[in-house]
Amino acid sequence: MHAQNLINIIADELPNLNKSESKVAKVILADPDGATQSSIAALAKAAEVSEPSVNRFCKRFNAAGFPDFKLKLAKALVSGVRFVNRNVDPDDEVSSYTPKIFDATINNLAMVRDKISHTRVNQVVDKLIQAKRIYFFGVGASGSVARDAENKFFRFNLPVSFHDDVLMQRMLASTGSTGDVFFFISHTGRTKEVVEIAEIARANGSTVIGLTAPDSPLARVSSVTLDVDVPENTDEYMPMTSRIVHLVILDVLATGVTLRRGPDFLPHLEKIKNSLKPTRYPRTN
Amino acid sequence: MHAQNLINIIADELPNLNKSESKVAKVILADPDGATQSSIAALAKAAEVSEPSVNRFCKRFNAAGFPDFKLKLAKALVSGVRFVNRNVDPDDEVSSYTPKIFDATINNLAMVRDKISHTRVNQVVDKLIQAKRIYFFGVGASGSVARDAENKFFRFNLPVSFHDDVLMQRMLASTGSTGDVFFFISHTGRTKEVVEIAEIARANGSTVIGLTAPDSPLARVSSVTLDVDVPENTDEYMPMTSRIVHLVILDVLATGVTLRRGPDFLPHLEKIKNSLKPTRYPRTN
DNA sequence: TAATTTACGTAAGTTTACTACATTATTAAG
DNA sequence: CTTAATAATGTAGTAAACTTACGTAAATTA
Known part of the structure; x- marks a missing residue:
């Protein structure tokens, strides 16, 4: 199986989560980038659960704790974003298509690596x-x-x-x-x-x-x-x-x-x- | 200029940093991945500077603070460009030299890009x-x-x-x-x-x-x-x-x-x- | 050499995250 | 339909981590 993205993993696990965990999951999936920038307290409040619930949620997904989870989430976001919109457009300028071609190559190398x-x-x-x-x-x-x-x-x-x-x-x-x-x-x-x-x-x-x-x-x-x-x-x-x-x-x-x-x-x-x-x-x- | 990688930015800025900032930079560049997992105290100790120095360092690179900096660093790490010790060692196993060679290539591509x-x-x-x-x-x-x-x-x-x-x-x-x-x-x-x-x-x-x-x-x-x-x-x-x-x-x-x-x-x-x-x-x- | 600016650290304060424990819900058994 | 057992969730306290304000030291300039 392909190296799964944390966000996909959470989405996949959604049906198997219990009530408060799934509340947390939904908030994170709704705005993953926002999640990486908020504190455990803010996230708990947004999901209407307690802080330890958020913490347990993180551990369920193999993170050491909340900060570690945020780190992993941030990483997942980057690789997700990077694969989007890398096609060369008919009206691209040099400054657009040059990095796109480099990025496409780099991505494939990273994948095979x-x-x-x-x-x-x-x-x-x-x-x-x-x-x-x-x-x-x-x-x-x-x-x-x-x-x-x-x-x-x-x-x-x-x-x-x-x-x-x-x-x-x-x-x-x-x-x-x-x-x-x-x-x-x-x-x-x-x-x-x-x-x-x-x-x-x-x-x-x-x-x-x-x-x-x-x-x-x-x-x-x-x-x-x-x-x-x-x-x-x-x-x-x-x-x-x-x-x-x-x-x-x-x-x-x-x-x-x-x-x-x-x-x-x-x-x-x-x-x-x-x-x-x-x-x-x-x-x- | 293209969206530069945080790690490259730090490496570029190295000569312009003052004493304690450059100490911090060196520790981070030596093991960026490790840096994302350590606390401000641990990093300060490793760099032999005070915690606020680390904090100032982070702000210098447009981060809100240390946690935000770690997040950005983590993102920079995934973007294909790994800044690890890239030299192949005489007693490297396949699992060591393979990624090193890929990484070296990817790095050069990113640089030229x-x-x-x-x-x-x-x-x-x-x-x-x-x-x-x-x-x-x-x-x-x-x-x-x-x-x-x-x-x-x-x-x-x-x-x-x-x-x-x-x-x-x-x-x-x-x-x-x-x-x-x-x-x-x-x-x-x-x-x-x-x-x-x-x-x-x-x-x-x-x-x-x-x-x-x-x-x-x-x-x-x-x-x-x-x-x-x-x-x-x-x-x-x-x-x-x-x-x-x-x-x-x-x-x-x-x-x-x-x-x-x-x-x-x-x-x-x-x-x-x-x-x-x-x-x-x-x-x- | 003094004045000024910049660099750095100390210490206190604040936020953040984690742990242990208590409470509540849920399930299963009698 | 209770009651016991288990799982789920929350509370409160604590420890750790981060930030800020301030003071001292170093460096720079006049």
């Missing part, structure tokens, strides 16, 4: 660590993500490549074997071509990792799936943000691999970093 | 609208960003290409002329090769746009620069997040162009979207 399965991440890191070869596959926008992944993972001193060409992908998948990791990146997880290729790879005993939508055909074919459940972009003007989320997840995986490799591996990374120095103008300040 | 010049964005959208051709250039990690940009901008029905090969870039730049837009993407803005190519393009009368670090050599060569000032990654384990910021800025630009094109252009975008339908397994639910 809270939902992503750490177990799965760990499993994928395991697979990547054990891999003899890694292939990053993606088409269209996901091709760029795959390319970026290559750019990160080649640092680990193992054969890594990315491919955005489905014929190449198909041929490589057909020659794969145990120890090879095929890492598929796909927003929808329903591109037939991609799913087919994943099936081929899987049939050859290779490990198939899917960075894609949960319950999608690709997810079902994968050995391990990293679910990315960001809302489809219904708005014409709002760009697709799943690519960004994919990139960050790949960052997480790369960090996971680096940490597993241990501190002895750092000099190697340092060497790669330093190799670029002569290509750059030195900093003056 | 609030700092980016809308005038500049508008100027760049102007240039892109007027362009006869657009070239997206990037090398290394920025190559993926350039590739992604191509994937977005080809939709506008004008000649767009991306190149991650410096020789190709150099040749194309040398043949450029007025009306051509060369869009350079670079984290540091100091890669000699890239700067040289930008100079060549500029010399031919082409428009050069730089999505790069402010005051960098590349920024100085560009006709218009979009400054991306994200902190250098000093931490070995923390991935470079500027790519992500670049991608989002390109999203913003693409949206800007779409909006300028007006509603008559939407059917064209729709057509492109629909063209992919037959490649996908239909949704079952």
Whole structure:
């Protein structure tokens, strides 16, 4: 279940509350923002109950007490408000659509941050660590993500490549074997071509990792799936943000691999970093 | 300026605070979440100041008092931007480093969201609208960003290409002329090769746009620069997040162009979207 | 060096929230 | 239909937390 908002929880629990508790609930639901700013006495009066009733109400919803409850309520309000009205309007100015696009991206990242399965991440890191070869596959926008992944993972001193060409992908998948990791990146997880290729790879005993939508055909074919459940972009003007989320997840995986490799591996990374120095103008300040 | 996050405001004001106020600020910034849960007495003790000092501190930041301040702080914390200790530790578990990486990315996005010049964005959208051709250039990690940009901008029905090969870039730049837009993407803005190519393009009368670090050599060569000032990654384990910021800025630009094109252009975008339908397994639910 | 302003803390006062206990309502059993 | 038991709610007292007023110390300026 989605990380429930305190306000929704209260609304859901309303029928299960006893008389004075439900009085309190109604007052809070009627004006949650006002509730965060009033004292326990004021709220008790507004709900026509005693102060301890309000206090008990708070504890019922897993708050330490009234102040803690107000804090939680305030937090719930923010995340609620933030999800509203973030669509780009046809007559938006730069100053409107710019923050909207940033906010939409940030929101999706925050959502995935809270939902992503750490177990799965760990499993994928395991697979990547054990891999003899890694292939990053993606088409269209996901091709760029795959390319970026290559750019990160080649640092680990193992054969890594990315491919955005489905014929190449198909041929490589057909020659794969145990120890090879095929890492598929796909927003929808329903591109037939991609799913087919994943099936081929899987049939050859290779490990198939899917960075894609949960319950999608690709997810079902994968050995391990990293679910990315960001809302489809219904708005014409709002760009697709799943690519960004994919990139960050790949960052997480790369960090996971680096940490597993241990501190002895750092000099190697340092060497790669330093190799670029002569290509750059030195900093003056 | 965009609605700034309270935590950022405090961090910004830090140099302007007097002794005891800054003591309070430091304690709050070190653990904002902890601050929301502590009493004024506890906070005063932690900061080694008197309670009224904490109270004055709160009022300085437009809070009615300490409880109100805590409320605002709590709200600031949820708004996606967490200001926790963001460095990845060598002995971090998945459950620690995963949110850290997300948070670092989110933080940088929020920072750029609030700092980016809308005038500049508008100027760049102007240039892109007027362009006869657009070239997206990037090398290394920025190559993926350039590739992604191509994937977005080809939709506008004008000649767009991306190149991650410096020789190709150099040749194309040398043949450029007025009306051509060369869009350079670079984290540091100091890669000699890239700067040289930008100079060549500029010399031919082409428009050069730089999505790069402010005051960098590349920024100085560009006709218009979009400054991306994200902190250098000093931490070995923390991935470079500027790519992500670049991608989002390109999203913003693409949206800007779409909006300028007006509603008559939407059917064209729709057509492109629909063209992919037959490649996908239909949704079952 | 004195005057003035600003910064900070002490102590008292006020509000706020919590706890223990008492009372009232509700339910179940005889 | 009582009566006992339990649950729900409120009262009153207390402890904690917050704010205010005021005084002293530090810093700044003339």
